[in-house]
Amino acid sequence: MVDPAEPKGAIPEAEAPDVVPPSSAPDDVLRVEHIAKRFGPVTALRDINLHLKKGEVLGLLGDNGAGKSTLIKIITGFQKQDSGQMFLRGEPYEPKSVDDARAKGIDTVFQDLALIDELSVYHNLYLRRERLLKPFPLLANRQMKREARTALDEIGINIPRIDVAVARLSGGQRQAIAVARVVNGDADIILLDEPLAAMGAKEGAQILDLVARLKGEGKVSIVMILHNYVHVLQACDRVSMIQDGVIALDKPTSETSVEELTDIVVNEYRRAREETHAQEAREREQAPGA
Amino acid sequence: MASVAGGSAAQTPPAAPGGSEHSLRAPTRRQVFERVVSLREGSIIVVTIITAIYFSANTSSFFTGTNFKTLLPYFAPFAILAAGEVFVMILGEIDLSIGAMYLFAPILFYKLDTSLGFGLVPGVIVTLLLCMVVGALNGFFVAVIGINSFVATLAMLFTFEGLALIISHGTPVATPGAQPPLGTFGKVFGGGTYAEIIWAVAIVAILQVVLTFTRWGLYTVAIGSNKLGAAEAGVQVKLVMIRNYMLCSLTAALVGIFEAVRSATVQPDPAGANEILFLAVAAGVIGGTLLTGGSGTIVGALIGALFLGILKDGLILQGVNANYLLFYTGLAVIVAMSANVYVSRARRGHSGSG
Numbered sequence: 001m002v003d004p005a006e007p008k009g010a011i012p013e014a015e016a017p018d019v020v021p022p023s024s025a026p027d028d029v030l031r032v033e034h035i036a037k038r039f040g041p042v043t044a045l046r047d048i049n050l051h052l053k054k055g056e057v058l059g060l061l062g063d064n065g066a067g068k069s070t071l072i073k074i075i076t077g078f079q080k081q082d083s084g085q086m087f088l089r090g091e092p093y094e095p096k097s098v099d100d101a102r103a104k105g106i107d108t109v110f111q112d113l114a115l116i117d118e119l120s121v122y123h124n125l126y127l128r129r130e131r132l133l134k135p136f137p138l139l140a141n142r143q144m145k146r147e148a149r150t151a152l153d154e155i156g157i158n159i160p161r162i163d164v165a166v167a168r169l170s171g172g173q174r175q176a177i178a179v180a181r182v183v184n185g186d187a188d189i190i191l192l193d194e195p196l197a198a199m200g201a202k203e204g205a206q207i208l209d210l211v212a213r214l215k216g217e218g219k220v221s222i223v224m225i226l227h228n229y230v231h232v233l234q235a236c237d238r239v240s241m242i243q244d245g246v247i248a249l250d251k252p253t254s255e256t257s258v259e260e261l262t263d264i265v266v267n268e269y270r271r272a273r274e275e276t277h278a279q280e281a282r283e284r285e286q287a288p289g290a
Numbered sequence: 291m292a293s294v295a296g297g298s299a300a301q302t303p304p305a306a307p308g309g310s311e312h313s314l315r316a317p318t319r320r321q322v323f324e325r326v327v328s329l330r331e332g333s334i335i336v337v338t339i340i341t342a343i344y345f346s347a348n349t350s351s352f353f354t355g356t357n358f359k360t361l362l363p364y365f366a367p368f369a370i371l372a373a374g375e376v377f378v379m380i381l382g383e384i385d386l387s388i389g390a391m392y393l394f395a396p397i398l399f400y401k402l403d404t405s406l407g408f409g410l411v412p413g414v415i416v417t418l419l420l421c422m423v424v425g426a427l428n429g430f431f432v433a434v435i436g437i438n439s440f441v442a443t444l445a446m447l448f449t450f451e452g453l454a455l456i457i458s459h460g461t462p463v464a465t466p467g468a469q470p471p472l473g474t475f476g477k478v479f480g481g482g483t484y485a486e487i488i489w490a491v492a493i494v495a496i497l498q499v500v501l502t503f504t505r506w507g508l509y510t511v512a513i514g515s516n517k518l519g520a521a522e523a524g525v526q527v528k529l530v531m532i533r534n535y536m537l538c539s540l541t542a543a544l545v546g547i548f549e550a551v552r553s554a555t556v557q558p559d560p561a562g563a564n565e566i567l568f569l570a571v572a573a574g575v576i577g578g579t580l581l582t583g584g585s586g587t588i589v590g591a592l593i594g595a596l597f598l599g600i601l602k603d604g605l606i607l608q609g610v611n612a613n614y615l616l617f618y619t620g621l622a623v624i625v626a627m628s629a630n631v632y633v634s635r636a637r638r639g640h641s642g643s644g
Contacts, residue, residue, distance in 0.1 A: 078522060099524040114522035118515035118584045123508060128524040130505050138503045 365599025382583025425539025
């Protein structure tokens with residue numbers, strides 16, 4: 001099943017990994033079908049099919065540059081796909097902007113965290129959701145400070161001072177603030193782009209605990225990009241792996257293992273190397289004639 | 291409490307739990323000094339006071355009521371211009387076209403009033419609105435098309451200074467509503483002795499509140515600090531940038547009209563306008579606003595303008611040859627900025643503002 005509008009990948013069909021077709025379950029909150037995206041000559045995503053059940057934690061894997069972040073940015077309305085559709089709670093979903101996606105209940109922790117160094121912790125937490133001294137359009141800083149303190153305590157993130165600029169926090173603290181900002185919102189679908197990057201083991205455990213607690217509450221569904229397979233098996237219900245712009249694997253974490261996930265990646269490397277060799281051989285053949 | 295949100299620990303009221311520990315006791319004189327210096331405007335306040343003391347000690351006529359009136363036009367217009375410019379500078383951009391708006395606005399006002407019969411107040415309003423359209427164009431070129439702001443607004447500076455010369459045929463004319471005896475219009479729009487300083491203080495106060503206590507100000511700082519991050523957080527980056535450029539053009543046009551009314555002449559002089567443009571940018575930078583964006587203060591710009599005004603006034607009073615004026619101004623700006631950098635380094639050292 002190939003969409004004619006889709007750009008063709010450079011890989012011969014026979015060697016390409018199996019494409020996971022679109023699937024759906026009655027309790028899907030989010031479905032992504034046949035998403036493709038190119039940046040100039042580079043095909044980031046060819047045919048992505050993904051679904052997310054209510055209350056589920058989905059781990060998204062893939063090599064560097066596989067298009068994980070691009071997919072997240074499309075779902076959250078920061079970029080637009082070239083083709084394909086998305087469905088939110090069964091309805092067609094076409095986010096016009098990050099704000100629009102957030103209004104529809106999807107919020108994201110971006111890989112670069114989207115923190116504003118010059119602003120205080122509490123201003124960062126409430127950026128685009130500022131509390132105002134109604135009826136005046138003035139910032140209710142005291143209220144935001146108080147609420148930020150409560151929210152961080154509830155989430156279980158320990159930041160000593162919330163009136164300092166985030167530039168002065170450690171990498172892990174910054175990451176925690178970025179996660180807290182999204183968790184503290186009204187979103188019921190949360191996308192986390194490498195939430196454990198830049199974190200020490202202790203801080204990382206804090207975030208994974210938080211994810212586990214959110215899962216226990218069952219109110220939000222989470223898509224999480226991770227690199228560490230142990231983390232994936234520990235924190236996620238299901239795992240999807242992007243390879244060559246398609247979903248090459250989609251399994252419950254209970255049915256897979258670190259070994260299987262590693263095998264897939266090792267195969268991918270081998271295929272890539274063989275392909276490079278083949279290309280070099282072709283070039284050598286052509287060279288004398290040229 | 292004048293600098294931008296997230297400014298520093300030293301100026302935060304002791305409301306936050308676990309806040310500044312020395313706020314419980316009455317501050318000693320040394321702590322008061324440290325607190326002043328730790329403000330973003332702190333260093334320029336100190337430098338300005340020192341300059342004023344120097345001139346007071348050296349010229350008997352400096353610290354007098356008459357001289358205060360002389361001083362006003364040396365800094366009030368620059369304070370207003372710099373207030374708008376700071377909103378663009380915090381974005382990490384610059385607006386050079388304020389020189390053109392300063393020149394173009396009174397000429398447009400003259401044409402609207404005299405040739406098209408708009409009348410004084412409607413003429414001013416339509417002039418300001420049209421200049422804001424030019425500001426929106428600036429913002430469009432920078433934020434939407436993506437032209438470097440220095441280049442885009444330099445082009446707009448040339449274009450509209452040129453347009454001002456074309457429309458005016460390069461001939462000075464009498465400013466409408468500014469001829470003696472001065473009516474209410476003339477007194478309010480820059481003709482009255484204290485008109486410009488009242489406007490300046492009001493505009494600076496309002497814009498400082500906007501910068502520190504509204505979402506607009508918060509987003510301005512956010513864009514200047516991390517443009518992509520602000521966009522990812524959902525800030526309408528292009529819209530805010532265009533809005534700031536419109537504000538900047540508005541303040542420049544307003545000052546152009548004030549100065550034309552004050553001098554009773556609309557003078558199509560691009561060279562003079564360019565000098566005013568650079569002094570306004572200098573006032574903002576001296577006041578503690580970074581050209582790299584992400585941080586700035588309107589009150590600081592007012593004090594920066596005051597510093598430049600005191601310098602010019604004091605040098606004139608001391609009988610410095612007019613040919614030396616620019617030379618000394620340049621040296622003084624270098625010295626003031628060095629002090630600024632030194633003090634802000636010390637500030638980051640012990641109070642740790644961003």
